Structure formats: structure tokens, C-alpha cells
Amino acid sequence: MREERRAPQLPMPAEPDRVPEPAGWAGFSGAAAHRPEHGGDAGGWNLLVKIWRRKWLVLGITALAGAGAVAAVASMPQRYTAEARIRIGLQQPEIAEKYYPFEQAAPNSDAVRTEAYVIGSREMAGRVARRLQLDTSPVFNPALRQEPSWVERLGLGDAVDAARQAVTATIAARGGATPPAPALSDEERRDALWERIEMRLLGRMTVEPLSRSRIISIAVETEEPRLSADIANAIATEYAGQTLAAKEAGTNRARDWLDTRLEDLRSNVEEAERKVEEYRDRHKLYATRSDTVVGQRMAALNQTQVEARNSLAGSESRLLQAEGLRTAGGDLKTMPAALQSPLILSLRDRRAELQTRAADLAARYTSSHPSMRAMRQQVAEIDGEIDRELGRLIEGLEHDVAIDRANLQQVTGRMAEVESEMGDSNAAAVRLHQLEREAATSRALYEAVLLQSKETSYIADLMTPEAELLSRAAIPLAPSYPPGKLIVVVATMAAFGAAILLVLLIERLDQTFRTPEDVEEHLGLPVLAVLPRVARSYSGRCDHVLRHGDSAFTDAVRMLGAQLDLEGRSGVIPGVTIFASAIASEGKSHTSCSFAQAMAAEGKSVVLVDMDWRQPTQHRLFGLPFRRAGIAELMAGEVALEDVIRRDRKSGVDLLFGSRLQRRRGDTVSLAQTRALLEMLATRYDRVVVDTSPLHAAPEVLHLARLADRVVICTKWGATKRQALVGEVKHLVRAGVHISGVVLTQVEPRRYRRYSYGHGDYLHRGYLAHG
Secondary structure: OOOOOOOOOOOOOOOOOOOOOOOOOOOHHHHHHHOOOOOHHHOHHHHHHHHHHOHHHHHHHHHHHHHHHHHHHHHOOOEEEEEEEEEEOOOOOHHHHHHOOOOOOOOOHHHHHHHHHHHOOHHHHHHHHHHHOHHHOOOOOHHHOOOOOHHHHOOOHHHHHHHHHHHHHHHHHOOOOOOOOOOOOHHHHHHHHHHHHHHHHHHHEEEEEOOOOOEEEEEEEEOOHHHHHHHHHHHHHHHHHHHHHHHHHHHHHHHHHHHHHHHHHHHHHHHHHHHHHHHHHHOOOOOOOOOOHHHHHHHHHHHHHHHHHHHHHHHHHHHHHHHHHHHHOOOHHHOHHHHOOHHHHHHHHHHHHHHHHHHHHHOOOOOOOHHHHHHHHHHHHHHHHHHHHHHHHHHHHHHHHHHHHHHHHHHHHHHHOOOOOOOOOHHHHHHHHHHHHHHHHHHHHHHHHHHHHHHHHHHHHHOOOOEEEEEOOOOOOOOOEOOHHHHHHHHHHHHHHHHHHHHHHHHHHOOEOOOHHHHHHHHOOOEEEEEEOOOOOOOOOOOHHHHOOOOHHHHHHHHHHHHHHHHOOOOOEEEEEEEEEOOOOOOHHHHHHHHHHHHHHOOOOEEEEEEOOOOOOHHHHOOOOOOOOOHHHHHOOOOOHHHHEEEOOOOOOEEEOOOHHHHHHHHHOOHHHHHHHHHHHHHHOOEEEEEEOOOOOOOHHHHHHHHEEEEEEEEEOOOOEHHHHHHHHHHHHHOOOOOOEEEEEEEOHHHHOOOOOOOHHHHHHHHHHHO
16 A cells, blocks of 8 residues: 655744844834935936936927927918008208298107007098908908808808707797897998908008107008008008198198288278279379370370271171171171181081091991981081071171270260369378378288298199108018918927926826836835846746846846845845735736746755735746645645645746635634744755735735745836835835845836936847847
């Protein structure tokens, strides 16, 4: 019979009332003493490093914002600005300044600003708008635009109309329909349109005086380059014309006043001269060199009578000739008065021209043709006008005869009234001189005012506007709006600044461990190793150390062993190293597996104990099947140590796994049994590597950690929250556990280079070569 093997009884050591607390650890306050002196987050260099880590994010956001700004600029409507400049306060000609009826004020800065306000007034905008007929431009008249609204662009026009009709019908059904707005007349709509055009033009126009000068800049911005230039030039021209019109209006007012005054002075002069003549006539004070006034008057009257008789004879002769032609039926057109009449000559020339055209038409048309009838009618009308003019000439001859007869009778009557002698009175002569002096004074004043009036009339032709178009507005070649370069630069710079703030915010909100300095700062624990992420084999085995003996990961694992050896501390159970983590999936099991393989490769006897009571994983990492018998059965005395110990042939590591029964008995395993097991293993092996459950899920790990010589905390790089790990480390410290240090696992070499200051490139090269 096969001899039944009894399970060896584990030596039970004396029950320790309290595991001695490691020296030098008086609570977690020692972490502050281990914080590195590298300036903290306030250092300027540290800020630059943080920004450099995420430079691609900054550049991406900046490039995206720049591209968005370029797209926005491209989608904005382009506007063109044309600028015209005018100069005010022009120097007038000297003669114009001498006779200009109003005082000219020298233009100063206040006057220049006032004129700028005048140019930018609504009245000026209205005159220019009507002059250029801006109501026909789609830029200023929205009704002429063909661009669809945003509702139509989205295809929602029908839906909006239907909704509007539904709302209207609902309001009408409830009796709440509001009365329609009163309809506007065409004139009111036209006035409203011009008001909108004027306001739109004022919004597109900028008038400002240039500093320390008499030059005013007029800038107009519209969507059409030529329209901008036309409006700017029109405003400048309109203002210059307005200044000239204002001066002409002032001159006209002065001239009208002078003309009114002249009428009064003329009446005064005429009244004075009339009094002189009346007094002269009344007192027979005639100005003559001859002593015989009556003879002079008689000679003059005889000469006048002869002339009157000759004139009467001539007029009667012409009248008789005309009457004779009319009685004999002759042609009145041949009489001298008709031959000398310009109107009759003009009508005869016109009649001859119509006859010539009638002859040409007769060659092409019959006499009944409308053109021929119209031509004959025109000839008849001209003949009628000639006859009527001849009649008027005969009437004029009769009137001349009557006038000459009346003149002769009047001269004859005067001759009968001639006085025989002329009175002589000294007193009357003195009074006459006085009246003559008064008349001369009135005449002199009248002549002076008349001269001023004539000069004012003449000066109107010499007037020039007080403003001139100094620089015409040229058609702009490039748009002034939107300011593409400025928008792109500002947007890019703003995005760059926002990206930097975002990076700093992300770095501030990043509560994970990225560098050994982060670990030392927040935990006060040294970082024993930085393990890069490695690619798992297709079988899922943990054999990277075996397959790649010179990789960065293998070197890091060996560095971990060297760090633990250099620590040189004898714990409760020498040679026992526990790998723990705050939460699951921190790389603890893979790290402990790789560490055991690396120690075995150095020729040490190593046993790996899987004490993850919740989720054992070491059997999968070594590619071994799961067995029922494990640590729980060994501690219960159901199996011997040789029955549960398994050896990995590739690495030479002895393995001691947990079992399914262990999950039910995990809470009943005593600290004394665990200690007895680890002490027994420590006597047989150089290294006892223990893989435990996460600290947050298994409180018994605190007791287990107190038995180990070295406790290594594994934390996943860039994933484990600082608060979680800090809390679990506090629990270990309060339990009196000596923590050897921290291992950063699953480090991304490419990203780690952004945070590292020394060996990031080494990790990256190893990862590329063996990852």
C-alpha cells in the first residue's frame, strides 16, 4: 500500500501581542520631510515644462482656432473703404476779400470740427443719397437684394409660414385679433425708405478732421468698391458746393438790401431834382447863356415843328403806299416795311424750306398722302402768319401817322404858349441854389450806394468755395473689412493663450502620479523603479524578463531588486517582499511575477506566493492550470507543502497559489498561521515574493504587511488617483508598516518623456526595441 502522507504541521510561533513598529516611522507626517526641493508648481520653469508636455494640444487648438478664424474671415461679407480729403478755409482773392460784404473768420480747430459735424449731418447724407439715387442700390435698399434669408437657407420657409398662419388663425378664433396696422401711402413709404437709406449711409460714413490741420477726412465703407469712392467724392463735392452756395446766398442778401436802399435813394434824388425844376419853372430860372430865353425857346420849337412835319409826311407816305397796294390787289410783301421786318423774312425762309421739302415728298408720295397733307398744312399756317404780320405792319403805319399828327399839334400849341420874358428874382435864385445842393448831396449818396451794389454784383463772379477736394477717393482694390490678418492673429493668439490655460488646468486637475517627484512630494516615499509598459505575449504569460533580458523593463525590475537589497533592513520575517496596490489593475501581479523571475535569473531561490484572496491571477501569468489545493489547504493541514508547491521550468521560480476554497476561508485565516507559513518559506528560499489583494478591498493586507521585511506599493502611471493612494498609505503607516517605496507601473515611454528629466529616453529606446 502506498503510505499516506500527512500534512506537515506548520510551527506555531508565540502569539505576538503586537508587531513591533518599524523604527523611524512615527506616522505619516514623515512624508513632508521627504518632499524634494525643486520649487513646486510655482516655479516658472515647471510651468514651461508642463506646457511643453502638451505642446501638441496647444498647437492643435491654436491651429484649429487659426483655421476657424480663416474660415470665418472667408465667410464674412467684404467691405471696401474709400477716403476723400478736403481742405477748408481757402484763401480768397484779394479783391473778393475787399468787397465781400461779410467778415471772414479764420478757421481754427473748433471750426474744423464744426465743419466735420456739418459734413456728417443727416441733411448732407440725404442730399448725397438723392443725388446718387441710392434707392436703386441693393447696398442701401434691402428690398432689391436677392439673398435668401437664413430661414430660407435652412429650408424652413414653408414651416414658418404655416406656423404664422396657424398662430394668426388661433388668435382670430379666440377673438384676440389685433386690428391691422394702418396702410401707408406711397409718399409715406417713400419717405420711410429715404430715412432708412440716410441712416444706413450715416452708419457707413466716417468724418473726422486730421490732427493739427485744416484737412477733413471722409471715409465711406460699403460692399462695392466703386460705390464707396463715388459716395466719398460726392460728399466732398456737395460740401464744397454748399459752401459756395452759402457765400452766394449771403452776397445775394446784401445785394437785395442795397437794391432796396437804392430805390429809396433814387426816390429822394428824383424828389430833390423835381423840386429844383419846379422852383426853376415857377420862377423862370432857366440855365442858359443867352439873354433871350424866349428866342431860344422859339427857335427850338420851330426846329421841333419842322421835324414833326417831316416825320408826319413820311409816315403818311408809307401808309398811302401800303393802302394803294392793298386797294390795287398787289403783293404787300414787297412794301418796304415788309421787306425790313425780320419776322416776315424768317417766315418766308421757313416757307421756302417747307416748299423744298414738299417738292421732295411729291416725288415719292401722292398728294393725298398724310405727309403731303401735313406739309401743305404747315405751308398754309406760315402763309397765315405772314398775312397777320402784314396786317400788324399796316396798323403800325396808321399808328405812326396818328402819333406824328399829335406831336405836330403839341408843338404848335407850345409855340403859342411861349412867354415873352423871364422873371428875375435874387431870392428865388438863392433858394434855387439851396435846392440844387440838396439834390447834389442825394445824388452823391445814391451814386455811392449804386457803386457798392454794382461791386457786390460783380464780386459774385469772383467767389470761390471755402473748401476744395484735396484728394479724390480712389476705388479701393482690397477690402477694409473684415480685417482678416488682425482677426486671424488675434484669434490665434487668444486660442494660444486659452490652450495654455487649458493645459495648466488639465495639469492642475491631473491627480495622478506622473514622475518620481510627484510620488515623493505627495507620499514622502522613494520611487524604487519605473516600469515601462510592455506588450504581453499571445499566451498571456508573464515572461518578458525571460524573453528580453536586456530590455528597459528588465533593467528596471533588476533596479528594483538592487534598491531592495541596498535597503538592508531586517524586518519581522527577513527576505519577505510584499507587493501591494491601492486599487485593482495597478500592475501589482505582473510586477511581482517579473520581480520573482528576475531574482531567480540572478541565481537566487525564489518562491512567489499568491495571497490575493479575492482574485488570484498568478496561475494565468505563468500559464498553469488552476488547482483546488492551495494556501488555504496548506494552512489547514490538509496537504503538504510539497503538494502545493509548483515550479516554473522556464524561470525556476517556485509558485504557491491560492485556491477556490481560499475565497470562503480567507476571512478565517489567522495572522499566526500566515506568519508561520512565511517564516517557513523564508528559511527555505532567498526571496519570498507575496502578491496580495488591493488594499481598499482586503483589510487583512494591513496585518500581512506588518510581517514582511519589505513592502512595495505598485501604482499605475497616470491612472491612480493621488487621494486613493495617499489614503491607503496613511492606513499602512498608522498600522506600523514599513514601506520600502513605490513602483510606477505601465509607464508609457513616449508620454513619460514629457515628464521625465533623465531616463525617459532610455525607457523609450527600450520600449521601441523590446516592447
